[in-house]
Amino acid sequence: DPEVNEYRASLAIRVSGFDVPRPIKTFEDSGFSVELMKAISKQGYEKPTPIQCQALPIVLSGRDIIGIAKTGSGKTAAFVLPMIVHIMDQPELQKEEGPIGVICAPTRELAHQIFVEAKKFSKSHGIRVSAVYGGMSKLDQYKELKAGCEIVVATPGRLIDMIRKKAFTMLRATYLVLDEADRMFDLGFEPQIRSIVGQIRPDRQTLLFSATMPRKVEKLAREILTDPVRVTVGEIG
Numbered sequence: 001d002p003e004v005n006e007y008r009a010s011l012a013i014r015v016s017g018f019d020v021p022r023p024i025k026t027f028e029d030s031g032f033s034v035e036l037m038k039a040i041s042k043q044g045y046e047k048p049t050p051i052q053c054q055a056l057p058i059v060l061s062g063r064d065i066i067g068i069a070k071t072g073s074g075k076t077a078a079f080v081l082p083m084i085v086h087i088m089d090q091p092e093l094q095k096e097e098g099p100i101g102v103i104c105a106p107t108r109e110l111a112h113q114i115f116v117e118a119k120k121f122s123k124s125h126g127i128r129v130s131a132v133y134g135g136m137s138k139l140d141q142y143k144e145l146k147a148g149c150e151i152v153v154a155t156p157g158r159l160i161d162m163i164r165k166k167a168f169t170m171l172r173a174t175y176l177v178l179d180e181a182d183r184m185f186d187l188g189f190e191p192q193i194r195s196i197v198g199q200i201r202p203d204r205q206t207l208l209f210s211a212t213m214p215r216k217v218e219k220l221a222r223e224i225l226t227d228p229v230r231v232t233v234g235e236i237g
């Protein structure tokens with residue numbers, strides 16, 4: 001479709017993969033619920049950023065994605081908004097179940113930013129978000145996780161620690177996000193990431209975001225994603 005190609009080019013979006021959904025132009029095009037639309041406008045987001053225009057329809061269709069876009073391009077909402085939709089479509093968590101959405105980020109600071117963003121969109125939906133990284137005592141963290149939550153935002157080391165302590169199980173986890181994958185590799189988290197992915201059911205939806213795609217990250221993506229669509233925004237990647 002030449003019109004779609006032209007629109008992608010105007011946003012500096014490149015895609016690869018089969019049957020790639022067409023990019024959206026407005027948040028309304030995503031078919032978000034009234035509550036989610038309210039939460040979006042409350043953030044002052046008037047229209048989706050380029051990565052959001054292309055990533056939202058891909059992720060909302062249930063596909064795996066590799067998203068490559070520079071810092072500040074709005075990647076967080078590109079995975080948090082569809083995660084809310086995904087969770088609302090799932091049966092409610094029973095006691096001792098959860099989380100449904102698992103987000104891994106390289107550092108405590110980055111994980112905290114995601115935690116804050118995720119909470120803004122989750123609150124009106126009764127979705128609970130837990131932060132699993134340094135800063136809270138491990139005991140308090142354990143107790144919070146035991147009480148149940150739909151979303152966990154974590155650094156890899158602390159997440160593995162909490163899984164080992166049986167603070168939660170991964171049986172209900174169906175939406176996995178690896179954010180800033182290149183930085184997680186730079187920080188030596190590849191074994192932890194592989195361990196986490198290995199504990200999450202293979203029929204999950206997997207999203208991998210990165211500013212760059214070094215060969216090691218490419219290899220991991222090939223191993224853990226299923227028929228992904230690859231989206232690159234701008235000159236990088």
Ligand code: ADP
Nearest residue numbers: 045046047048049070071072073074075076077
């Ligand atoms: P990235 O993860 O790509 O570095 P972020 O998700 O942290 O980028 O977003 C960068 C900034 O842009 C944040 O302050 C965020 O609130 C804001 N932002 C995200 N999406 C939009 C949007 N559609 N409209 C306006 N601002 C947005």
Ligand code: MG
Nearest residue numbers: 072075076179
């Ligand atoms: Mg980010």
